[in-house]
Amino acid sequence: MKKKWYDVILQIGKPYIYLGMFIVVVVPFLAKCEMQTYETDISKTMYEKIESIYKYNQKNADSEMAILFAFDYGPSTTPENDPMVYSVLRHIFLREIPLLVWAPYVPYLDIAETRLNRIAKEYKAIYGKDYVFLGLAYPVDAYMISTGSDFRPLFNTDYYGNDVYSIPLLSKYYSYDNLGLVVSITSTSMPLFWLQYANALFDQEISVGTTAVSAADFYPFVSSGQFQGMLAGLKGAAEYEQMVERLENKIINKDIKVYLSDLYRDIDTSQINKKYFEPKFGAEEIQVAINRRSQARRGMSSQFGAHIYVIILILFGNLGYYFKNKESNKTTVTKAR
Amino acid sequence: MEAISTLFWPTVAVLLTLAIYTFLWEDNPIYKVAEHIFTGVSVGYMIAQSWHNIIMPKLIVPTTNYFSNGRYLLAIYFIIGGLIGLLYLSRFSEKTSWLSRYPIAITVGFYAGFKIVPIWMTNVSKQLNATIQYPNGDSMLNLKMFGKFFDNPTWGNFISAINGPIIVIGVLLVLIYFFFSFSNDNIVVRASRKPALVVLMLGFGGSFGYTFMARISLFIGRMNYIFSDWIEILTTTLGG
Numbered sequence: 295m296k297k298k299w300y301d302v303i304l305q306i307g308k309p310y311i312y313l314g315m316f317i318v319v320v321v322p323f324l325a326k327c328e329m330q331t332y333e334t335d336i337s338k339t340m341y342e343k344i345e346s347i348y349k350y351n352q353k354n355a356d357s358e359m360a361i362l363f364a365f366d367y368g369p370s371t372t373p374e375n376d377p378m379v380y381s382v383l384r385h386i387f388l389r390e391i392p393l394l395v396w397a398p399y400v401p402y403l404d405i406a407e408t409r410l411n412r413i414a415k416e417y418k419a420i421y422g423k424d425y426v427f428l429g430l431a432y433p434v435d436a437y438m439i440s441t442g443s444d445f446r447p448l449f450n451t452d453y454y455g456n457d458v459y460s461i462p463l464l465s466k467y468y469s470y471d472n473l474g475l476v477v478s479i480t481s482t483s484m485p486l487f488w489l490q491y492a493n494a495l496f497d498q499e500i501s502v503g504t505t506a507v508s509a510a511d512f513y514p515f516v517s518s519g520q521f522q523g524m525l526a527g528l529k530g531a532a533e534y535e536q537m538v539e540r541l542e543n544k545i546i547n548k549d550i551k552v553y554l555s556d557l558y559r560d561i562d563t564s565q566i567n568k569k570y571f572e573p574k575f576g577a578e579e580i581q582v583a584i585n586r587r588s589q590a591r592r593g594m595s596s597q598f599g600a601h602i603y604v605i606i607l608i609l610f611g612n613l614g615y616y617f618k619n620k621e622s623n624k625t626t627v628t629k630a631r
Numbered sequence: 632m633e634a635i636s637t638l639f640w641p642t643v644a645v646l647l648t649l650a651i652y653t654f655l656w657e658d659n660p661i662y663k664v665a666e667h668i669f670t671g672v673s674v675g676y677m678i679a680q681s682w683h684n685i686i687m688p689k690l691i692v693p694t695t696n697y698f699s700n701g702r703y704l705l706a707i708y709f710i711i712g713g714l715i716g717l718l719y720l721s722r723f724s725e726k727t728s729w730l731s732r733y734p735i736a737i738t739v740g741f742y743a744g745f746k747i748v749p750i751w752m753t754n755v756s757k758q759l760n761a762t763i764q765y766p767n768g769d770s771m772l773n774l775k776m777f778g779k780f781f782d783n784p785t786w787g788n789f790i791s792a793i794n795g796p797i798i799v800i801g802v803l804l805v806l807i808y809f810f811f812s813f814s815n816d817n818i819v820v821r822a823s824r825k826p827a828l829v830v831l832m833l834g835f836g837g838s839f840g841y842t843f844m845a846r847i848s849l850f851i852g853r854m855n856y857i858f859s860d861w862i863e864i865l866t867t868t869l870g871g
Contacts (some may be wrong), residue, residue: 312655319851323858373852374845400680401673430684435742450693490749494757506845510838517798518757519766527841528848578867585859592859593851600847 298621300614311607318599327595328588330536336516337533340501340523341385347474348389359474360392360467362441364431364488365406366480371505372405377531377590378479378503379409381538387417388538388545391474392463393425398434398484407453415571416583418557422461429453434484438491444468454569470498475522479503485512489520503530528597531590539587550587554580638868641861648853762802771795801830 344361351358363383367375386393397406410427419425428449431437440448446458446468458464466472476498478485485502492498499522504512506527516524525534546553554575558566563573575583650665690713697706715737721730764770776792807820808827815821 309656315850316854319847319854320858323854371849373855374848376852400677400684403680403684430689432685435745451688455688486753489753490746494749494752506841506848509841510834514758514761515753517766518761520753520757520761527844528851529844578864581863581867582860585863589855593848593855596851596854597844597847600851601843604843 298617300617300621303610303614304618314603315600318603319596322595322599323592326592328591329532329595329598331529331532331591331594333533333537334530336524336526337530337537338523340382340503340525341534341537343475343499343501343522344382344385344389344391347391350474351389351391357472358392360394360463360472361386362473362476363393363395363410364476364478364480364484365395365397365402365409366478366482366484367405367505368399368401368481369405371481373593374505374528374531375479375481375503376409377528377535377586377593378525380413380586380589381531381534382477382479382503382525383410383413384416384542385534385538387413387419387424388541390424392467393419394428394463394467394473395425396428396431396437398431398437400430400432403430403453411571412583415573416554416557421567421570422456422463424463426461426463427453428458434487435491438487439495441468441470441473441492442496470496473498476500477503479525481505481508483508483511485515485521489515493520503534528590528593532594535588535590542587550584551580554583638864641864645857645861648857652853762799765795771799804830 347359347361363386365379383393395406395410397403407427410425414421414425421427428445429452431445431449437445437448446464449458451457452461452464458468470492476488476492478488478500480502481504485500485504488498488500488502493500500520501522501524502512502516503525504527506529509524509526509530512521512524512526515521525531542550557575558573561573566573647665647668650661651669653659654662690709694706694709694713697703697709715734718730718734721727762771772795776788776795780788780792804823804827807823808831810820
């Protein structure tokens with residue numbers, strides 16, 4: 295008996311469906327497609343919040359506000375969280391806002407250190423003066439609560455073993471009093487802890503970048519104004535990337551390749567502590583840095599393909615079932631007669 | 632030699648990624664090897680990192696420092712904390728496993744007591760407030776927004792007008808749907824059943840859409856590594 299079209303559709307093997315997914319995801323990468331995306335209010339709110347800290351610092355040079363940046367994610371969600379981290383850190387370094395960083399769990403530490411120093415290097419940021427990596431804040435509840443007064447006794451040293459009382463930045467910033475914002479980039483429920491401790495008890499403002507899976511859970515807190523904006527999944531990252539790219543072009547006003555090549559060329563690098571990053575850029579490193587500037591937007595073109603592909607699969611699958619059921623009902627009625 | 636060392640580990644990462652994806656065809660020994668390597672490396676890494684980042688800097692180093700500085704009370708405080716923590720290990724023996732209840736009781740007791748107020752403020756009072764008014768203080772059921780829409784019928788004004796009422800009505804419908812204190816044949820319960828399901832389904836649909844995006848993002852991440860980062864390293868290294 296000749297197979298009907300819906301039988302063919304309903305019998306497509308899983309490996310072929312995955313192969314289709316592979317093709318729609320990979321082709322945009324090979325074609326180097328980049329997608330412009332519309333910017334949502336929740337992403338703009340976060341961007342504007344950081345801009346407002348910059349404006350405040352411009353007007354109040356003697357009582358500048360810092361940002362506490364929490365790396366609340368691990369290796370399993372780097373594809374979603376990394377682009378957020380890169381663009382938010384770029385924004386902070388471009389605006390020269392003092393930055394404190396910590397990570398609440400052991401597997402997050404290496405991720406935090408490499409990403410932080412990688413971006414700090416692109417803006418000639420000086421460790422201890424412009425930014426500090428405090429290291430592990432575990433158990434995080436204790437650190438969140440102690441930041442209400444002074445977190446330094448809990449840390450003793452930063453990630454690199456420097457005494458926290460000897461770091462210039464930490465003589466000024468050690469509690470919520472001087473923090474304009476806490477940014478939590480996360481794949482966990484950590485933003486709720488931030489809300490419960492930092493926001494509810496100390497009125498600290500919090501912005502969140504989260505994986506798409508958790509985004510739906512956090513929307514009520516954005517609508518209620520408890521979060522100062524949110525980056526939701528790769529789409530949120532792409533939006534922020536776009537906003538920061540505009541800012542970077544405005545401030546640096548140079549081709550990024552030229553900017554990075556020249557960054558450490560004419561300065562005395564012997565004064566820079568090589569413990570945190572090597573003050574030079576190789577050709578390969580520059581190319582990777584350029585690629586990272588559009589990582590989320592390139593991902594969004596693959597997302598677009600994948601979404602269209604799945605919509606087509608759902609449509610054809612349902613149509614196939616509909617016609618198959620219709621046919622089998624017709625056959626049953628004919629046999630009954 | 633340098634080219635090989637630059638290329639070697641990224642290539643291992645690519646091969647292991649592909650090994651994991653072979654599971655999509657069917658379970659196979661290549662997948663199993665990659666899975667075991669992943670588990671072993673993760674556990675080994677966690678143990679080493681925990682030792683270097685928790686036990687040493689947060690227990691052993693401060694305790695020895697306090698002893699050598701003559702601050703014995705602080706040192707004893709750390710030792711007591713460490714000993715209570717060690718009681719977790721008593722679970723390895725049936726005879727002593729009851730001792731592990733002490734650190735558990737301390738942890739649960741602290742969080743149960745400390746978290747009541749913050750959780751109430753975060754998840755109940757502020758959320759309840761957000762169902763009544765916008766963060767700027769305007770009422771959710773602000774009829775002036777409808778007036779604004781009729782004066783200037785744009786899509787943005789329409790969304791602003793219906794947003795608040797949808798949230799208020801949606802929350803009430805879902806609350807009624809999950810209210811089991813009187814019989815389900817009550818007219819209010821019956822009338823709200825279908826609209827409440829629509830609201831719930833919209834919520835679940837939103838979550839599903841985001842979950843799909845998240846899963847695809849992870850796949851895109853690996854493909855990005857292979858087709859952008861690794862290819863870049865490969866061409867740069869082999870190209871000289």
